[in-house]
Amino acid sequence: MGLSRDPAPLREVQQAIQSYVLRGDRDAEARVLSTSRVDARTRLDIYAKGYRLRLLEALEEDFRAVRALIGEVAFQRLAEGYIDAHPSAHFSLRYFGQHLPSYLSHGEYSASPWLFELASFEWLLGEAFDAPGATLVSPDALASVPPASWPDMGFTLHPSVRRIELAWNVTRIRQAVESEEPPPAPERSEVGIPWLVWRQGLKTYYRSLEPDEAASLDRVREGATFGNLCEDLCRWVAEDEVAARAAGFLRRWVTDGLVTAVRLA
Amino acid sequence: MTETSALLTPHLGFGLGLRKEHYDAVLADRPEVGWFEVITENYLVGGGKPLDYLDRIRAHYPMAMHGVSLSIGGTDPLDSGYLKALKALAARVEPIWISDHLCWTGVGAVNLHDLMPLPYTEEAVRHVAGRVRAVQEFLGRRILLENVSSYLSYHASQMSEWEFLVAVAEEADCLILLDINNIYVSAENHELDPRTYLAAVPVERVQQFHLAGHRDLGDYRIDTHDEPICDPVWDLYRDAVRRFGTVTTMIERDDHIPPLAELLTELGQAERIAAEETASGALDRSGNRAWA
Structure with missing residues (x-):
């Protein structure tokens, strides 16, 4: 059939x-x-x-702890605002929630700064969950590097590795929600705590870091060598302890599955 | 012995949609299903659990890749980033075929994450067919387009949905994934006869059937994939088997996902209906396929 x-x-x-x-444009x-x-x-x-x-459900899935903390009604209102602001x-749909942390750092939500941190942390968990995989360096590979070459050794970290500074107890809030327990009230620590998020095998992990380990890890991501790490660590530990401290970090990173390549200059 | 149209891959049996709730059960029990259909977008990620399970399950079953984001009826340029990711995933999965929907999903770089119906116009036929040809050329293979459930229709339409589907498939030389539930839902929503729809679709282009449950909300029906298949859809499936033969078939369930065993029982019903209809010689009446 055709119309004229x-x-x-x-x-x-x-x-x-x-x-x-x-x-809702009625044209x-x-x-x-x-x-x-x-x-x-x-x-x-x-x-x-x-x-x-559909978009609300995607946000509920990716920000379970934010939802548990503020409750269903408030979360729905948050989602409505976000959906309008960020089509x-x-x-x-996997990436729809990527701007929610920054959305929470503005306007009325900035009065609850733990929400920004909690959403940022939850988003990083999601990023680590389906980041690309990579073959890991074995502890043996490290042992085979001659001592004279250690200062020039550089490292590649696993693509899932994420770093974040958290002033609020948002990891505990998330943990409680995942264990189906009531989340603790938001609580601020005196100083920001550095956290590491990564995936080993198929499991996503997170742990807090001492400031010197966090700084070392960040330097490695920028391309620093083992020698550079030792120089930097002088800010935190005595010179004669520096090499042992740096080697300790490195062993742990390798054991935890953070290191995918060792480069020798 | 099976004779299929030159365009089609032979019958692969009865399959299910692969959902994460069933990953471990599939690997542990290796259920007797002919194949799995995966939602393409769920695996367009860097790595981790989704791709790990995909690879391990693919090692034991044929797979089809079913997308929801191609927006073949959209009027923005085709998303080259999406197409490249789709092609890369296909190289990894080596799917039996790649399908998506006869719909649009957004305009002006917005994604509504829905399967929006098209106005059935001559312009849309030419537009969609041209895009299908471009996608097929890029992927180096024919794709399947699926009829969607729809909840609205347009004053602008110049033809019926089935005329539109057939015109696009013929002009683009692509294949059809006929969703029996979607035919039923749309026919109810638009007050049309689902059997007229079935009768209009060319047998030689139907590569796959979808079956699913939907919600009856009184004045209209919604394609929710969260319930068992209802009796009128089973009846329509029976008619579809009579017309098209034993087409490669699967059941979609995307919400309220039951244990795998429950879906296998439901799949058994599809298999039984197909067997009954083929045994009765109904297939010979189609004149397009002969089964012995």
């Missing part, structure tokens, strides 16, 4: 429908047929409601 009039161009139809789904209604039981607006609403529900631009 030219139909609206495809893009124009899509823009109108999308404007309804995103903002779309004139383009949609009603049936004997359902009018055009109700039919458009099926898509508009489905859109919000999804990625082909996968």
Whole structure:
């Protein structure tokens, strides 16, 4: 069957429908047929409601502890605001929540600074979960490096390795939520604590770091050699303890599956 | 012995959608399913658990890759980043085929993460068919396009959904993934006859069937994939087997996911219906495939 009039161009139809789904722009209604039981607006609403529900579910999945901490109603309000502010631009729903931490650092939510930290931490856990894998360096490989070459040794870290400084007890909040226990009240420590997030095998881990280990790890990510680490560690430990301290970090990183390559200059 | 149209891969049996809730059960029990269908986007990640399980399960079963983000009916340029990731995943999985939906998913770089229906116009046929050809050329293979469940229709449409589906498939020379549940849901929502739909689809282009459950909300139905398949959809499936033969078939369940055994029982029903209809000689009536 054909109609005498030219139909609206495809893009124009899509823009109108999308404007309804995103903002409730009612121009779309004139383009949609009603049936004997359902009018055009109700039919458009099926898509508009489905859109919000799907995105809400994605955020609930990725920010379980934020949701548990503020409760379902407040989380829904947060999600509504975020959905309006950051329409999804990625082909996968997996990345929809990537801007939620920064969204939480502005406006009314900045009065609850633990939310920004908790969301940032949860997002890093997600990043570590499905980051690329890589073959790990074995402790034996380290032992085979001649002592004279150690100062020039550089390292590549596993693609899942993430670092974050946390002033609030958000790791404990997340832990409680994952164990289906009531989350503790947000509590601020006097100084920010450095944390490490990574995946070993298929399991995601996190642990707190001493300031000198955190600084060393950050230097390694910038390309520092073992010798550079030793120089830097003089800020924290006596000169005669520096090499042992750096070697201790390195052994632990290798055992924990953080190191994927050793480079010799 | 099976004769299939020159376009089609022979029958691969009855499969299920691979869902993470069943990863361990699949590896431990190696259930007797012919193949698994995976949602492409769930595996377009760097690594970790999703890809690890995918590889280990792929070692034991054929797989089809089923996407939701191609936006073949979209009017933004095709997403080259997505296409490259899709092709790379296909090189890893070596799927029996790659499918997506006859729909659009957003415009102006927005993704609604939904399967939006197209207006069924001549312009849309030309537009979609051109994009299908470009995708097929890039992937080096024919793709399957699936009919979606839809909840609205457009004043702009110039033809029926089935005329549109057939026109796109013929002009693009692609294959069809016929979702029996979606035909039923859309027919109910648009007050159409699902059997007219079935009768219009060319047998030689239907590579796969989907079956799934949906929600009846009174005035309309929603394709939720969270319930067992309902009787009217089983009846329509029976009619589809009569027309198309024993097509490679799977059941989709995406929410309220039951234990694997429950889905295997449901899959058994699909197999039984197909066996009954083929045994009755109904397939010969299709004139397109002969089974012995």
